[in-house]
Amino acid sequence: MFAVNTRNIMRSGFIQRFKSTLVVAEHNNEVLNPITLNAITAAQKIGDVTVLVAGTKCGPASEAVAKVAGVAKVLVAENAAFKGFTAESLTPLILAAQSQFKFTHILAGASAFGKNVLPRVAAKLDVSPISEIIDIKSEDTFVRTIYAGNAILTLKSKDPVKVITVRGTNFPPAATTGGSGTVEQAPTGDYASSLSEFVSQELTKSDRPELTGAKVIVSGGRGLKSGDNFKLLYDLADKFGGAVGASRAAVDAGFVPNDLQIGQTGKIVAPELYIAVGISGAIQHLAGMKDSKTIVAINKDPEAPIFQVADVGLVADLFKAVPELTGKL
Amino acid sequence: MARVLVGVKRVIDYAVKVRVKPDKKGVVTQGVKHSMNPFDEIAVEEAVKLKEKKLASEIIAVSVGPAQSQEVIRTALAMGADRGVHVEVSGDEYELLQPVHVSKILAKLALDEKADLVILGKQAIDDDANQTAQMTAAVLDWPQGTFCNKVEKTDAGLTISREIDGGLETIKTKIPAVLSADLRLNTPRYATLPNIMKAKKKPLKKVTAKDLGVDTTPRIEIISVEDPPVRQAGALVADVDALVAKLKEGGHI
Numbered sequence: 001m002f003a004v005n006t007r008n009i010m011r012s013g014f015i016q017r018f019k020s021t022l023v024v025a026e027h028n029n030e031v032l033n034p035i036t037l038n039a040i041t042a043a044q045k046i047g048d049v050t051v052l053v054a055g056t057k058c059g060p061a062s063e064a065v066a067k068v069a070g071v072a073k074v075l076v077a078e079n080a081a082f083k084g085f086t087a088e089s090l091t092p093l094i095l096a097a098q099s100q101f102k103f104t105h106i107l108a109g110a111s112a113f114g115k116n117v118l119p120r121v122a123a124k125l126d127v128s129p130i131s132e133i134i135d136i137k138s139e140d141t142f143v144r145t146i147y148a149g150n151a152i153l154t155l156k157s158k159d160p161v162k163v164i165t166v167r168g169t170n171f172p173p174a175a176t177t178g179g180s181g182t183v184e185q186a187p188t189g190d191y192a193s194s195l196s197e198f199v200s201q202e203l204t205k206s207d208r209p210e211l212t213g214a215k216v217i218v219s220g221g222r223g224l225k226s227g228d229n230f231k232l233l234y235d236l237a238d239k240f241g242g243a244v245g246a247s248r249a250a251v252d253a254g255f256v257p258n259d260l261q262i263g264q265t266g267k268i269v270a271p272e273l274y275i276a277v278g279i280s281g282a283i284q285h286l287a288g289m290k291d292s293k294t295i296v297a298i299n300k301d302p303e304a305p306i307f308q309v310a311d312v313g314l315v316a317d318l319f320k321a322v323p324e325l326t327g328k329l
Numbered sequence: 330m331a332r333v334l335v336g337v338k339r340v341i342d343y344a345v346k347v348r349v350k351p352d353k354k355g356v357v358t359q360g361v362k363h364s365m366n367p368f369d370e371i372a373v374e375e376a377v378k379l380k381e382k383k384l385a386s387e388i389i390a391v392s393v394g395p396a397q398s399q400e401v402i403r404t405a406l407a408m409g410a411d412r413g414v415h416v417e418v419s420g421d422e423y424e425l426l427q428p429v430h431v432s433k434i435l436a437k438l439a440l441d442e443k444a445d446l447v448i449l450g451k452q453a454i455d456d457d458a459n460q461t462a463q464m465t466a467a468v469l470d471w472p473q474g475t476f477c478n479k480v481e482k483t484d485a486g487l488t489i490s491r492e493i494d495g496g497l498e499t500i501k502t503k504i505p506a507v508l509s510a511d512l513r514l515n516t517p518r519y520a521t522l523p524n525i526m527k528a529k530k531k532p533l534k535k536v537t538a539k540d541l542g543v544d545t546t547p548r549i550e551i552i553s554v555e556d557p558p559v560r561q562a563g564a565l566v567a568d569v570d571a572l573v574a575k576l577k578e579g580g581h582i
Contacts, residue, residue, distance in 0.1 A: 084498070084500065087463065087466075087473055088472055088473070091467070111494050112476060112491075112492070112493040112494045113493075113494070115459050115463075115475070116463065116473070116476075117463075118463075119428070119459070119460035119461075119463035119464045119467070120463045120464065120466060120467040120473065121467075122429070122460070122464065122467075123429070123463070123464035123465075123467030123468055124467050126429075127429070127548065128427045128429040128548035128549060129428075129429075129458075129460055129464075131457065131458045131459055131460060132457070137552075141552060145457065145557070146356075146455065146456055146457055146554070147341070147347045147356060147454070147455055147457070148454060148457070149557060150346065150347050150556075150557065151347060151349050151356055151554050151555065151556065151557070152553075152554070152555045152556070152557050153551065153553075153554050154551075154552040154553045154554075154555075155549045155550065155551055155552060156549060156550040156552055157548065158547070158548050158549060158550065159548050193472075194503070195470075195471065195472035195502060195506075196472040196474075196501065196502040196503070197500060197501045197502075198498070198500055199488070199500055199501055200498070200499045201493070201495070201497070201498045201499070202496050202497045202498075202499075203495040203496040204496040212494075216581070239582075240581070240582075248512065252512070252513070257496060258478070258492050258496075258497070258511075258513060259492070259493070259494060259495055259496050259497075264454065264457065265368075265451070265452065265454075265511075265512060273576075273581045283343070283346065284343065284454075290557075290560065294579050294581065295560075295563070296572070296575075298572075302565075307563075307565070308562070309560050309563075310563045311560075311561075311564075311579075312563055312564065312566055312572060312575045313563060313564070313565045313566065314566050314569070314571075314572050315565060316568075316569070321569055321572075324569045325569050325572060325573065328569060328570070328573050329573070329576075329582055
């Protein structure tokens, strides 16, 4: 028994010593994006964790990251060149960090930011990136979904450096306290790129929780018939302190902005409770929400495919059922 | 006047429910309806619009894949592309072909064809990788405008509205550039019968990855492809009261 334990200790020691991961933090110069915490959990499964914080103002994010359990080192790169976090400016920075520290794995959350930046880094390293992993089998074997979540691919990467984006909903967030990472200056260089320039952002303002981290999501589809009718869903969501999402049909029809879209090509969510209202349940939508813990569907069409994945279904006119439900909560 | 390269991929049609092969090495593709990747239709449409606005002089549609990939090139030609390039890759090799390979092929063609703009879809709905445009831009050292919602040509280059997690973002890039189309960039047109007939006469060149000097050695090994876990079938409830009771039971309220 003693021998077995020693072997286990030695094996974990081996991984800790020789595998080193770089997590590219996502933040907005004010706060750390929570998906970074999920990416850190994934990185911890592989080896030592270093986090890179780059931006025009790195104080808040680097301080937050240094306290995250399991983070050994924080590299900070504060520079006007990183305005708008463009892939063209961040890629040479990540490559400089890579050439100095020789990480075996480079990870980021599979958000619009991570999806934009990491493939560019991978191409520069001449490796094949691995998108939106949902599990790690070993240091070179990863699990991801293909065909809108209708097949699960387990693959072994043959590349010397693994460049990976992590599906946030499949890895718990790392604890935001208990860590004591050392903060260091990232390799300096001339990172300003003349190729592209950030101009502005038009963010959807909301007091509700962020969609990908919400515990409850009320989502609407074409059945809502107009943007005004989404008020019914906001009222219901407020009862739960939840977020509001939408199907592609609702976004295409102009009912709500694109950043509310849940599905294969929108956001992937996995809340405790997902209430689908007036959503038929096309393959592309299911891809974004079928890992939710409990799915409730309200639809007047009993044949709607959403009922095949719903734990609780109510065949009813949403314009009557939703206000009634809101009233009874 | 810019020359535009558009990448198009032949994928299993978006409405098909895929089936995993019994040997767990992939999904069944034989005898299954295929069509152009929906995001690539949007990329082609954007290129054709640029030509209609006299901002583009020529559109070259490229597809990398087995012989059947020529079908999607013909579709692109019917939508308004001027000529096609088919980079043929055998069926077995195609199984392990990845964005890392395709991006090198597209980058080489972009230089050979003197393209000023490469427009691709943001992701293929089969591998869901969302990598090729970013990687093509990296190989070329060109700027990337990913997840495009709107693209405008200016004197200095391009002004692009991008779909990001919290809303939209505007960036400016120089030309040449690589763009990836999001769903809301435009509504692709249908190819009319006369245009489909005309497309049959448009030039379509065939090359191989080897001709282009691109190494397609696999970078991954497929361990398995499996069905996702099946959700337990739920139950219908009669009315809102019963729904509230279920929510209480589940501890949600």
